Amino acid sequence: MLTAQQLVILDRDGVINHDSDAYIKTLAEWVPYPSAISAIARLTQAGFTVAVATNQSGIARGYYDEATLNAMHERLNALVAAEGGHIAHIAYCPHGPDDQCDCRKPLPGLLADIQQQLNLTSLKGSWMVGDSLRDLQAGEAMGCRSVLVKTGKGEKTLAKGVGLEHALIYADLAAFVDDLVADVLN
Numbered sequence: 711m712l713t714a715q716q717l718v719i720l721d722r723d724g725v726i727n728h729d730s731d732a733y734i735k736t737l738a739e740w741v742p743y744p745s746a747i748s749a750i751a752r753l754t755q756a757g758f759t760v761a762v763a764t765n766q767s768g769i770a771r772g773y774y775d776e777a778t779l780n781a782m783h784e785r786l787n788a789l790v791a792a793e794g795g796h797i798a799h800i801a802y803c804p805h806g807p808d809d810q811c812d813c814r815k816p817l818p819g820l821l822a823d824i825q826q827q828l829n830l831t832s833l834k835g836s837w838m839v840g841d842s843l844r845d846l847q848a849g850e851a852m853g854c855r856s857v858l859v860k861t862g863k864g865e866k867t868l869a870k871g872v873g874l875e876h877a878l879i880y881a882d883l884a885a886f887v888d889d890l891v892a893d894v895l896n
Contacts, residue, residue, distance in 0.1 A: 712759055712828055717836040718890075719824060719854065721815075722764035722800075724841035724862015725883055726750070726786065733768040740782040742789060743861065745884035751795030756891045759828065762786075762800040763820035763838075763848065770806035779804075799827045816847035825852070839886060843873045850876065857886050 723729040727742040734740050753760050762783075768774050783800050790797055801820040803813040813819030825833050838849025841862035849856055856877040858864055868879065880886040 712830065713835075714830055714833050714853075715835040716757060717759050717761065717824075717828065717830070717833065718753055719761050719763050719821060719833075719836060719838045719849065720750070720883070721838075721840035721842070721845040721862075722762050722786075722802075724864065725839055725859055726762070729841070729862040733771075733773050734782070735768060735774045736778065737781045737785060740785065742786065743882065743884075745882060747789045747795075748793050749884040749887040750790045750797065751793035752887050752891055754790075754795035756894050758890075758894075759798045760790075760796070761798050761824045761828065762802075763815065763824060763845075764800070764802045765815050765820075765844075766802045766804055767806045767814070769804035770809060776804065799824055801827070816844035816851070818848045818851040821848055821852045821854070837890070839883060842867050843870070846873065846877055859883055859886065 720726055723734055726746045727740055750760050766779055769776060787797055801823040803820055805811040805814050821833055834853030836854045837857060838854035839857040840846055841859050841864035846856040858867060858877045858879050859882050861882045
């Protein structure tokens with residue numbers, strides 16, 4: 711049975727794939743970090759469960775539709791599977807910042823969805839890996855341990871230095887996974 715300590719929740723844009731201030735609107739624009747794909751596979755192989763929590767306000771803004779988003783996620787799942795890994799669940803918020811939803815990070819709705827989908831009583835002790843403060847705030851609201859990666863918006867988030875008191879800082883997802891897997895194996 712899965713425990714919260716075996717769960718690693720990832721933000722998508724800026725952690726798994728390159729981010730863009732103009733939004734990732736097409737499958738062609740969705741460009742993964744190769745090291746992130748192999749890192750997700752290594753997590754799976756080390757006994758961790760991986761989930762993704764991603765704000766996708768580009769849907770509400772009309773930049774792309776859910777079919778396009780699904781194509782991106784199908785590609786992500788296929789790449790991870792080809793490396794021997796698995797993503798257990800992808801939770802996404804299609805709403806805009808003014809839509810008054812409960813799922814848009816920094817609110818914890820996406821993480822609550824992951825908790826429910828994976829049949830966990832709590833996320834306390836899980837890992838939340840993101841490149842922005844809102845990712846970490848959503849995780850901390852659910853009892854997750856915080857990891858900020860410097861990819862995507864991570865360097866800008868780090869430069870602000872606000873709200874990072876409890877966060878571990880890593881160059882990228884692969885560097886975090888190296889340490890996490892090494893700790894498990896030792």
